[in-house]
Amino acid sequence: MRVLFVSFPAAAHVYPMVPLAWSLQAQCHQVRVAVHPSMAHEVGQSGLNAVAFGSCENERMQAMLEFNANLHDLEELDNDLAIRGFEPDEPWHQAWLTLVGALSLHTPDLDELVRLCRDWKPDLVLWDPLCIQAAVAAEATGTPHGRLLWGQDNVGWIWERFSRRENTGDMIIEGSLDWMMAPMLEPYGLEFSETQILGEFSIDQRPADWRIPTEIDYLPMRWAPYNGGAVTQDWATTAPERPRVVMTFGTSGRGRMLFQVSGSSFEDTVRALCELDIELVVTLDKTKPIENPPENLRIVDYVPLSQILPTCSVIINHAGEGSVMTAGVHEVPQLLCPVPNWGEHNVARGVAATGNGLVLGAEEFTPEKAKQAVARLLTEPGFRAGAARFHQELRSLPYPVELVPLLEERVRQHQRRTG
Structure with a gap:
């Protein structure tokens, strides 16, 4: 047909x-x-x-x-x-x-x-x-x-x-x-x-x-992840020496407005997260370069989530379905920072209910709170178990x-x- x-x-x-x-x-x-x-x-x-x-x-x-x-x-x-x-x-x-x-x-x-x-x-x-x-x-x-x-x-x-x-x-x-x-x-x-x-x-x-x-x-x-075609990048698919955390807020829509809405600084947030013993990968379009960037920071224009998530320990995202579902397929705990537009608050509520992650809305977002949340996601085993439950829920469809x-x-x- x-x-x-x-x-x-x-x-x-x-x-x-x-x-x-x-x-x-x-x-x-x-x-x-x-x-x-x-x-x-x-x-x-x-x-x-x-x-x-x-x-x-x-x-x-x-x-x-x-x-x-x-x-x-x-x-x-x-x-x-x-x-x-x-x-x-x-x-x-x-x-x-x-x-x-x-x-x-x-x-x-x-x-x-x-x-x-x-x-x-x-x-x-x-x-x-x-x-x-x-x-x-x-x-x-x-x-x-x-x-x-x-x-x-x-x-x-x-x-x-x-x-x-x-x-x-x-x-x-x-x-x-x-x-x-x-x-x-x-x-x-x-x-x-x-x-x-x-x-x-x-x-x-x-x-x-x-x-x-x-x-x-x-x-x-x-949900079967498709994030666009791209040549596989060795660094993205190689297991990192320390936990890899990826931060992405989508290529369009209100997710990109987190820092304007919260009043927090993108650079301050990045520097706070890099105080953790992690490798931080940031995928944000049109981001201004950071002077003297931390050695554990990597800024990229774009990398398909389905390519990088298998080597990630945590993802920070805007509660968009594409990011959340793809993370679920790969069993990655999530820090959700929704800026409401379509259904992000309800997505965040659903993820939190599975124990798969934490929610830090724009109205309460600060660099220090983001750092504390990521530290919890990395060290508390319950979140990894919640990610496994969410993964199984998706597999049942x-x-x-x-x-x-x-x-x-x-x-x-x-x-x-x-x-």
């Missing part, structure tokens, strides 16, 4: 699609990944066929890409999607409007995606939860489709709040769904369906205990290859229904 993946243009969205796409290709299915031109090269490097769609003429998408690359702009990022508890009575109104803005980013590119589906005729479309135009394109061409989640299902949670609301009396709230969907649906004579927001099914790569409360039925899948027959059956069911 032919399977079309559609991704939002960011590495944190593209990379979680790769293992399932590989599994499909390995069983002789044809796979293509539709993505904005800015990420097409990354897709190609993964060994998958990229189809670039969208253009620089989509000014809102271009503005979003530039915004996410600018640390100064990220300081102004609204926290409306950083919903802490996801309780039934929690405020959702502004979060819904913010989400509507994000979901409508690809609207100008819908026609191009529909043409792709008509020309290539995929048997299945799997789409990023921020790419609802893929669902519309699939329904416009009679193709079954589902979401492939890369993190916490905020879209599902907020949609349930919106869809079950009583009339709010707010004209903006009440008219928001039509504002978002009508420009996509009317040209193709489609009626609105909840599947255009939630898919016909949803694949979740996170432990079931981490899910926020929704009534959505998820297909579980094990189905491998990506095990989902292939389930997806094949869904396509067959669709074909039987449609004749």
Whole structure:
């Protein structure tokens, strides 16, 4: 069968699609990944066929890409999607409007995606939860489709709040769904369906205990790390003489804002950590050089976590799913320093519950506290045991290859229904 993946243009969205796409290709299915031109090269490097769609003429998408690359702009990022508890009575109104803005980013590119589906005729479309135009394109061409989640299902949670609301009396709230969907649906004579927001099914790569409360039925899948291709570096794969600690806060998003939000200094933090008998590896883009760096410090632009983590004793990260799950696969205890944006606080809560690590939020972060936390992670055996438990929890989920027959059956069911 032919399977079309559609991704939002960011590495944190593209990379979680790769293992399932590989599994499909390995069983002789044809796979293509539709993505904005800015990420097409990354897709190609993964060994998958990229189809670039969208253009620089989509000014809102271009503005979003530039915004996410600018640390100064990220300081102004609204926290409306950083919903802490996801309780039934929690405020959702502004979060819904913010989400509507994000979901409508690809609207100008819908026609191009529909043409792709008509020309290539995929048997299945799997789409990023921020790419609802893929669902519309699939329904416009009679193709079954589902979401492939890369993190916490905020879209599902907020949609349930919106869809079950009583009339709010707010004209903006009440008219928001039509504002978002009508420009996509009317040209193709489609009626609105909840599947255009939630898919016909949803694949979740996170432990079931981490899910926020929704009534959505998820297909579980094990997280298989993919961090981009890179030439293996000898130092990264050689066992160090002292415990290796890696500190990374992602290549995009709010994780990079830890030091601005906490008021702590990156350099002071690095120097405090280097007072421990460790080798500290820091992977932060655009980091200013440190004068007279400690001899046990190594700063690199980028190294795939799946390459370095087998030789690490601790990882310090921002509670992003990609970092946390990859560390779990390699049984590495974690110090989580979340700067909330999407679901980082709930990820941190889940890790802490397994005994797999410690949490030091931005509001309490200091270099000395980070040093003390790492010292505990290195010396208290309970954290290594917690990392082993987390590893086993991840192993209990189905491998990506095990989902292939389930997806094949869904396509067959669709074909039987449609004749």
